[in-house]
Amino acid sequence: AKSHGRNSSRFFDPCMQAAAEHQAMLELAMREGLLARQFVLFCQPQFDTRGRLVGAEVLVRWYRSNGEILSPDEFIGLAESSGLIVPLGQYVLEEACHALARWQDDHSLRELELAVNVSVRQLRSANFTEKVADILLETGARASKLCLELTESVFAENVAETVERMDELCGHGVQFSLDDFGTGYSSLSYLKRFPLTALKIDRAFVHDVHVNPDAVPIVKAIIALARSLKLEIVAEGVEHEAQRNFLIDSGCNTLQGYLLGKPMPISEFEQMYSSGCVG
Numbered sequence: 001a002k003s004h005g006r007n008s009s010r011f012f013d014p015c016m017q018a019a020a021e022h023q024a025m026l027e028l029a030m031r032e033g034l035l036a037r038q039f040v041l042f043c044q045p046q047f048d049t050r051g052r053l054v055g056a057e058v059l060v061r062w063y064r065s066n067g068e069i070l071s072p073d074e075f076i077g078l079a080e081s082s083g084l085i086v087p088l089g090q091y092v093l094e095e096a097c098h099a100l101a102r103w104q105d106d107h108s109l110r111e112l113e114l115a116v117n118v119s120v121r122q123l124r125s126a127n128f129t130e131k132v133a134d135i136l137l138e139t140g141a142r143a144s145k146l147c148l149e150l151t152e153s154v155f156a157e158n159v160a161e162t163v164e165r166m167d168e169l170c171g172h173g174v175q176f177s178l179d180d181f182g183t184g185y186s187s188l189s190y191l192k193r194f195p196l197t198a199l200k201i202d203r204a205f206v207h208d209v210h211v212n213p214d215a216v217p218i219v220k221a222i223i224a225l226a227r228s229l230k231l232e233i234v235a236e237g238v239e240h241e242a243q244r245n246f247l248i249d250s251g252c253n254t255l256q257g258y259l260l261g262k263p264m265p266i267s268e269f270e271q272m273y274s275s276g277c278v279g
């Protein structure tokens, strides 16, 4: 067998080549998976401080033909870099709005808000506003119940353009929340320029708030900031009673996490929470 010198990777790295081939195959599989409707929407419930169900977040899963189920962390990055996030995101939005429209006929589900993750690339893609408006029209979903979750990466560049696009969508009645708050590069001075209705405290901050006193001031500061900007505060990743109590006492409005409900297929969500007449 050939021995690999210390610097052989400078010329040819079989690992890197294998990784590139894997990516290319995954991208092809994703293209096919989109056509074959292998992407499945899961829903995770969100509750107010009194424990009332107020909404849900859509989280996509990929049911591959080989039987594997991939979580978004395993394919959203590739979807972004390949551009496939645009048709994938469109599919997710369509399915989400179909769900919202179904829920309108159910006593227990009709007032729920549905949060959908939207990546920057999708937000900036051609005619995004028109596409969203079309989906709302075609499905009959109410815009006011659709909340688009953006991460701080939208703050990184083209701020004026981004704000303009968000304003257009707000004009249609859609809401926006800022996801993963505190983990990215948001400039606080920009925060008030964006038409947001809510901030989501990232689960990294929620994670040890009940055991690590150092985590407390950060969460309190985020909540104070959100309040001064008149934004609703959603905490994600709530796993323990003690976290929930702390977050409620500190002024969070909405809670999401395994303690309260795991992500589940939309059909299961509907069975679990409807008053019985979804259809």
Ligand code: C2E
Binding pocket: 044, 058, 059, 060, 071, 072, 073, 076, 085, 089, 092, 117, 118, 119, 179, 180, 203, 236, 237, 238, 239, 256, 257, 258, 259, 263
């Ligand atoms: P995210 O938007 O921050 O979503 C929350 C993630 O936390 C989800 O992971 C959810 O399953 C997980 N989670 C919920 N409750 C708990 C908890 O109590 N503890 C812990 N440890 N985790 C919890 P998931 O479903 O794997 O999604 C990962 C990320 O993929 C999402 O993070 C979101 O950024 C992205 N994503 C998911 N669906 C979509 C989509 O349709 N479009 C786009 N662009 N991104 C998506």
Ligand code: CA
Binding pocket: 057, 117, 149, 179
């Ligand atoms: Ca999210």
Ligand code: CA
Binding pocket: 179, 180, 202, 203, 236
């Ligand atoms: Ca997050």
Ligand code: CA
Binding pocket: 113, 175, 197, 198, 232
């Ligand atoms: Ca809201």
